[in-house]
Amino acid sequence: MKSYRIAVVGALGAVGREMVKMLENSSINVEYFKPLDVAEHVGELVDFRGSAWAVQEAKEGKFEDIDIALFSAGAQASKILAPIAVAEGAIVVDNSSQWRQDPTVPLVVPEVNPEALRAHQGIVANPNCSTIQMVLALKPLHDAFGIKRVVVSTYQAVSGSGMAGINELKDQTTAIALGEEVRTKTYPHQIAFNVIPQIDVFLENGYTKEEWKMVEETHKILDSAIEVSPTAVRVPVYRGHSESINLEFERPCELAEVYHALESIAGLTIVDDVGVNEYPMAIHSEGKRGVYVGRIRRDFTLRSGINMWVVSDNLLKGAALNTVQIAEKMVQMGLVGHKEQQ
Amino acid sequence: MKSYRIAVVGALGAVGREMVKMLENSSINVEYFKPLDVAEHVGELVDFRGSAWAVQEAKEGKFEDIDIALFSAGAQASKILAPIAVAEGAIVVDNSSQWRQDPTVPLVVPEVNPEALRAHQGIVANPNCSTIQMVLALKPLHDAFGIKRVVVSTYQAVSGSGMAGINELKDQTTAIALGEEVRTKTYPHQIAFNVIPQIDVFLENGYTKEEWKMVEETHKILDSAIEVSPTAVRVPVYRGHSESINLEFERPCELAEVYHALESIAGLTIVDDVGVNEYPMAIHSEGKRGVYVGRIRRDFTLRSGINMWVVSDNLLKGAALNTVQIAEKMVQMGLVGHKEQQ
Numbered sequence: 001m002k003s004y005r006i007a008v009v010g011a012l013g014a015v016g017r018e019m020v021k022m023l024e025n026s027s028i029n030v031e032y033f034k035p036l037d038v039a040e041h042v043g044e045l046v047d048f049r050g051s052a053w054a055v056q057e058a059k060e061g062k063f064e065d066i067d068i069a070l071f072s073a074g075a076q077a078s079k080i081l082a083p084i085a086v087a088e089g090a091i092v093v094d095n096s097s098q099w100r101q102d103p104t105v106p107l108v109v110p111e112v113n114p115e116a117l118r119a120h121q122g123i124v125a126n127p128n129c130s131t132i133q134m135v136l137a138l139k140p141l142h143d144a145f146g147i148k149r150v151v152v153s154t155y156q157a158v159s160g161s162g163m164a165g166i167n168e169l170k171d172q173t174t175a176i177a178l179g180e181e182v183r184t185k186t187y188p189h190q191i192a193f194n195v196i197p198q199i200d201v202f203l204e205n206g207y208t209k210e211e212w213k214m215v216e217e218t219h220k221i222l223d224s225a226i227e228v229s230p231t232a233v234r235v236p237v238y239r240g241h242s243e244s245i246n247l248e249f250e251r252p253c254e255l256a257e258v259y260h261a262l263e264s265i266a267g268l269t270i271v272d273d274v275g276v277n278e279y280p281m282a283i284h285s286e287g288k289r290g291v292y293v294g295r296i297r298r299d300f301t302l303r304s305g306i307n308m309w310v311v312s313d314n315l316l317k318g319a320a321l322n323t324v325q326i327a328e329k330m331v332q333m334g335l336v337g338h339k340e341q342q
Numbered sequence: 343m344k345s346y347r348i349a350v351v352g353a354l355g356a357v358g359r360e361m362v363k364m365l366e367n368s369s370i371n372v373e374y375f376k377p378l379d380v381a382e383h384v385g386e387l388v389d390f391r392g393s394a395w396a397v398q399e400a401k402e403g404k405f406e407d408i409d410i411a412l413f414s415a416g417a418q419a420s421k422i423l424a425p426i427a428v429a430e431g432a433i434v435v436d437n438s439s440q441w442r443q444d445p446t447v448p449l450v451v452p453e454v455n456p457e458a459l460r461a462h463q464g465i466v467a468n469p470n471c472s473t474i475q476m477v478l479a480l481k482p483l484h485d486a487f488g489i490k491r492v493v494v495s496t497y498q499a500v501s502g503s504g505m506a507g508i509n510e511l512k513d514q515t516t517a518i519a520l521g522e523e524v525r526t527k528t529y530p531h532q533i534a535f536n537v538i539p540q541i542d543v544f545l546e547n548g549y550t551k552e553e554w555k556m557v558e559e560t561h562k563i564l565d566s567a568i569e570v571s572p573t574a575v576r577v578p579v580y581r582g583h584s585e586s587i588n589l590e591f592e593r594p595c596e597l598a599e600v601y602h603a604l605e606s607i608a609g610l611t612i613v614d615d616v617g618v619n620e621y622p623m624a625i626h627s628e629g630k631r632g633v634y635v636g637r638i639r640r641d642f643t644l645r646s647g648i649n650m651w652v653v654s655d656n657l658l659k660g661a662a663l664n665t666v667q668i669a670e671k672m673v674q675m676g677l678v679g680h681k682e683q684q
Contacts, residue, residue, distance in 0.1 A: 206639030297548030
């Protein structure tokens with residue numbers, strides 16, 4: 001069995017920590033693990049499969065002995081370091097937005113478009129969290145009924161902004177309980193006990209970057225013919241993105257067929273028993289690997305269409321897990337060479 | 343100037359208290375104020391325009407000297423007491439869901455369909471909170487462009503469930519801070535740091551009662567030809583409902599015309615300057631009388647359509663204020679007789 005040398009860049013961040021955990025539980029035979037981060041963290045220890053590995057600085061020269069580098073260090077770091085890692089012979093699976101729209105970079109959810117991996121030129125991009133969980137639920141429905149149009153409103157957790165978002169919600173909640181002044185650093189407005197209809201910056205067309213990612217990434221991963229009309233909203237939830245998704249189909253559908261289609265894709269679980277108030281929820285998704293779908297019901301305003309509610313842990317399937325799954329899939333598909341065996 | 347004897351039924355509830363405040367600030371000349379509630383609250387004092395009025399029990403015989411009875415006591419109490427109040431000569435403006443779909447009962451948002459008041463037979467119904475703020479924003483757009491279809495996802499505050507909802511969010515937030523067990527009473531699941539895609543009970547068709555109210559009430563108030571596809575969601579916010587609304591129009595629209603139309607209706611304020619991250623939010627709506635609309639942008643997936651974000655204080659325009667405004671409008675329209683002057 002082949003083994004691989006794997007680096008995690010940004011190993012101490014909110015997503016990076018989850019990447020290490022997901023990698024531990026992956027099917028990849030890891031010969032060598034190398035946690036990389038910014039200089040100030042050098043020497044800190046990261047546990048991986050029973051051993052402690054010292055953090056090294058993420059910089060040129062650190063990828064020469066690496067087969068796969070999982071990046072979760074933000075777009076700026078990725079812009080500089082990913083090409084260096086590729087030049088040094090590593091395959092990069094990048095969680096940032098930096099390379100997603102690059103035509104030479106596959107954008108992949110392994111259950112949805114694994115074949116796109118074959119065209120990789122060193123870098124593979126992990127989609128945005130809100131896109132991943134949505135396209136996983138869309139894929140089997142698109143295959144079965146042809147999706148014409150998607151109207152989606154999100155309910156996104158603060159961990160989408162990393163530790164900074166988590167701390168901001170915690171600090172503001174405490175401040176309000178103590179009657180102290182609420183301070184905002186990470187978000188433009190108070191998030192505790194509030195809802196903010198803005199994630200990331202605004203574009204010329206009136207949509208936010210986060211919203212537009214859902215449009216462009218769905219096109220690249222699934223089908224450029226699918227029309228997507230998104231609204232991305234931050235809610236005071238620590239972990240787990242929820243999405244209210246309205247779908248218009250090309251072809252007729254029966255609800256039984258919709259369930260049947262949704263059952264056919266790996267990684268997706270139906271939680272839909274409204275008789276006992278069961279549906280997917282953020283607090284239930286925390287720490288889970290799956291994408292969960294429920295509240296499935298006909299849209300009576302369309303000839304053929306449904307409403308549904310899709311939830312997933314934004315740090316796992318929405319980020320760390322999908323990144324590790326891409327690496328796993330590339331190993332399975334024989335797309336990763338081991339340098340010493342080359 | 344005519345003066346009126348006014349009762350508030352359920353005067354000590356979350357909405358009832360706001361009704362008293364809204365009535366204080368109304369244009370209605372109140373000759374006599376009578377707070378009514380359940381027996382256990384009898385004798386408690388309610389301040390109104392500088393005097394303290396003792397709560398009396400809401401029951402038969404209490405409406406004989408009343409011109410207008412504002413009801414906020416739930417559907418069951420209203421079912422029994424509203425016809426009694428009418429029989430005793432009062433006009434009832436009811437905030438519960440009990441009479442809304444009764445064909446003999448006008449369902450009114452005064453800025454939207456005041457003329458419907460003329461057909462009243464004693465009872466007038468106040469629409470559901472999520473409907474009121476939505477139809478106020480839809481009305482001028484329907485007049486200008488003809489609304490064909492609405493896809494709406496809500497972000498509803500816990501005060502929609504009265505004091506019980508407010509206390510549940512507060513108690514659960516405290517329990518989590520202290521590491522104690524989270525208890526659920528009012529909602530089927532934890533609401534603190536979570537999002538629940540269920541408001542009220544489920545109907546046979548897979549929608550919740552709350553969702554179906556938005557369909558039926560929009561039809562009754564605005565136009566039965568408007569197709570509404572709703573998803574109603576509870577969020578951990580104390581006060582202020584937010585709505586992500588997607589609209590498909592019959593006729594072409596320019597964004598400038600959309601703004602112009604929205605500016606034309608009383609009660610609606612545009613808050614939309616994304617250059618400085620300005621848009622309506624729950625925490626800003628608290629205690630305010632208006633409905634606020636922002637994030638107005640073209641829906642590029644439709645020949646003619648927009649996305650927008652609508653926020654209002656669910657206890658004020660969504661409940662207490664609209665109820666008082668109905669009474670005010672009926673007085674202005676000469677629809678309320680003063681018994682001694684009859």
